[in-house]
Amino acid sequence: MWGVQLSSAEPFVYSIFGLQYHHEPPTEEQTTCQKEFDDLIANHATHIDRLVQEGSAGSKVAKTFIWLGYWKTRTEYLDWWTSDAVTSFWANLSSHAGLWREIMMPSDTRTQFGTNQPKPSGLGYLGTPTSLGEKSGYWGCYRHRMSSFQDDNFTTNVDKEIVQVQHYTLQDTDHELPIIPGRQILTNLPDNVCFVIEGQDHSEITDEEKEFWFKNFDQSVERWMNDLVFAGEGSGVLDSKLCYCPESGIFRESDSDLSALNYNKKVQLFYFKDLRHLERIGRSNKGHVDLRHRFMGAYGPGGELTSGKICLWVETTVIKGNEIECEYVGCFEGTGWLALGEHEIFAVQYSD
Template sequence: MLRTRFSSAHHFTLAIFGCQYHADTPSTDKLELIEKFDNLIKDASVPVERLEQNNIPSRVWMAYWTSPQSFKSWWESDSTKSFWGSLPDDAGFWRESICLPATRSMHESTGKDRVGFGHSGELTPLTEKTGYWGAYRSRMTPDFEGDTFSSPSNTWQPAKSMTDKIRAGRVQITKFPNNLCIVIEGQDYSAMNEKEREYWNENFDSLTKEWVTNVVKAGMEKGMVSARACHAFAGEKSLGATNGTTTNGTPNGGIFPGLDYIRQAQILYWTDLSKMEHMGRWDKGHVKLRRNFMSAYGPGGVMQGGDILLWVDLGTIKGDEIDAEYVGCYEGTGFLAFDKSAMFASRSVTAAELPPIFDKPVACQPIEW
């Protein structure tokens, strides 16, 4: 297992972009916009995860900048500014830009190469603060004595449901609550040999799909603010394929779509870290999945040294460390679902400006471990 040691001199930036097709497949005009934006991302020369959303036909990009300032330089370049500023009012494009410090971020991976937040720091072996409930929390550095990374409120207004109505124009979310918790879970099964793949399909495929389904459908009552289940763009779809029948005798009719792809990622926002922890401990399928995985892939396990790639990124976000904008998107997309809530605020804009966190580096002092 590997973890990331992030710089304490400045934050790093995760920028998530999306383009909704507003149809089952993108139109010619939409494809042209997607290609133009993809070329802009390529010009940035940063690591990018290219995805499609499973249940809402959309292209998704997750890109990793070493600092908010390097992101700002690209974002405010003439070419990027011209493209984004010229998007039509029904474009379906959105962005969520998150700046995270070393004190409130973590990454772990079973692989040998960089993935996710592993692009944002130095990879080092994960040898401690692992294998027990609460391990993720123990890697965080509180901002003050008694800091529990908690949401400022225990009562959130219900999210507006996603609809097929498009909100025309540009909306920027200008206020966020403290301590939103972003979690990205990723799976890549491409390197597994036949023996490992058969073992996974027999012992973990159904449990994994059940867990992902429960998470993305959790809703506000379990602290889920926003959930996107995605798969690699133009990815292969064959792992554990069930065609809607059964796996290990378990019906698959209620399983979330798109979970047979070889490479997947779930982008999750929780009200705070505690809600993520609670669901992980409460969900019986996840408890079983975690226990069996540690037994099979841990020391002495039958799959020890296996080639499956799993990763987890986690960050606790202060309200001034995130920026979001939606241009002609479905009502209820992302944080638009909360733009009338007292904990959020929004405004219609002709051109959105980045918040101050992108202007200059902010140092921090993470715990040493």
């Protein structure tokens, strides 16, 4: 297993931008908005995964186009974000734009990255590949890969967390869709929320490996993803986004509700209440425990697929409240962190 050595000179940045399609196909206005923003961010972030999240059953959102950006330093991100072109674009969004952002600037001492391949993926684009050595294959290894784990228990204090939401009304609020017109800006977010990225890329998988995958792993992976998405508040899963890269091509044909898994490259984004809740659900879900054991046996040293081509990666980052910025412009109620009021562990204060 491989990790990554990040520079500790200043925080790296996750920038997640999403554009909600209120209709399918998207309107001309949204198509133009997507192209304009893509032109603005292209060639600026160190790496960008362009992903699609399909609307779930009962969702008013047809789909969401997501830019998952990785930036080596906060300075690089802020130089781009405060540039005249980006500032002007964001300031002139319509009240029903459907565009949102979730920006995280965490310390490298509270993150970990693991992959079975030394080639770049996810956080691997931000640093130098390094062997994980003995910090792999046991419960608690994610925590132990974070250098600050001895000084920080990474636990959310549920008794005092208050999230503040500021609403700014924009012009042109006469729109037929049931969205929240204007800007919703979240501040004073809770400490120690755990942000997780899980990614799988089957693009280079061999026929032999693909046969083994379908026989031994595919259904188990789908059940585990389904369990996470529908785990509920009690499990500590605050938000989940199952995404895919359309350009990667189809990996399988399935009428599953989790259609994102049909593509070669898929990425899942999760927010957990804290690292403890991530560890708890991983250990308590029998399907995940069995899947993890079988995967390590097949792809680990001496396994049948030690030289397999599939690329899997996982990133786990503990976020302090002052390290995240969230803003939603003309989005549906309950989008992203706007759903915080649904979770009993947070109190939400609204102001105009």
